[in-house]
Amino acid sequence: MTLTKPIHVLIVDDHQIVIDGIRSLLKSSDAIHIAGEALNGKEALTLLAQKTIDIIILDIEMPIMNGIELTKIIKEQYTDIKVLILTMYDTPEFVQQAIEIEADGYILKNRGSEELELALQTLAGGEEYYGKEANKTLRSGVRKKKNSTSTEVQLTKREIDVLQLIAEGKTTPQIADQLCIAHSTVETHRRNLIEKTQVENATKGLIKFAIKNKYTL
Helix, strand or coil, X not given: CCXXXXXXXXXXXXXXXXXXXXXXXXXXXXXXXEEEEECCHHHHHHHHCCCCCCEEEECCCCCCCCHHHHHHHHHHHCCCCXXXXXXXXXXXXXXXXXXXXXXXXXXXXXXXXXXXXXXXXXXXXXXXXXCHXXXXXXXHHHHCCCCCCCCXXXXXXXXXXXXXXXXXXXXXXXXXXXXXXXXXHHHHHHHHHHHHHCCCCHHHHHHHHHHHCCCCC
16 A cells, blocks of 8 residues: 555654664655654653654553553543554463554564554555554463353354454455455455454454454464
């Protein structure tokens, strides 16, 4: 997908060296403009009131106001801004919490610049991005729950194919390419999945459903 204007990004992390590192990773991309930086959630809110921001990259653990609190406020007051959590925490509890507060993306700090840029492009394109490692972490946590039960929902083979790829963090274009079907067909399957599973939050809800009901590969 080709974007007509740069993605305006705000970086929020309590370690300046991390902020500098993200700047360095993204500086070569013409599609991304670093619009500002903040060391905690409170500073970030001040900048959000002053600047035009498309996506905010934030850490979870920060002083004064952490990433979880900041995300909740953004989702209430700045509904057009996408939230990408970039953290070192790869435990199921943190990934699950990110889904519950409706963060738009979640990737780990040990990933490279290619995945970071892919996540930003995906969010800017209107989709969510939960990296493969985040999904793997969430799946491992769900498997450990002894009281997990399956929900009886009748899915077609193609719907299962699409659901599995959604759970892997694939975008609509990637799913269409892999299954050799049209983008519109993927969206039709996605709508049918949402209707059948009765999930409340599109992609994140389908990921949770797939993991809980063991549709993941």
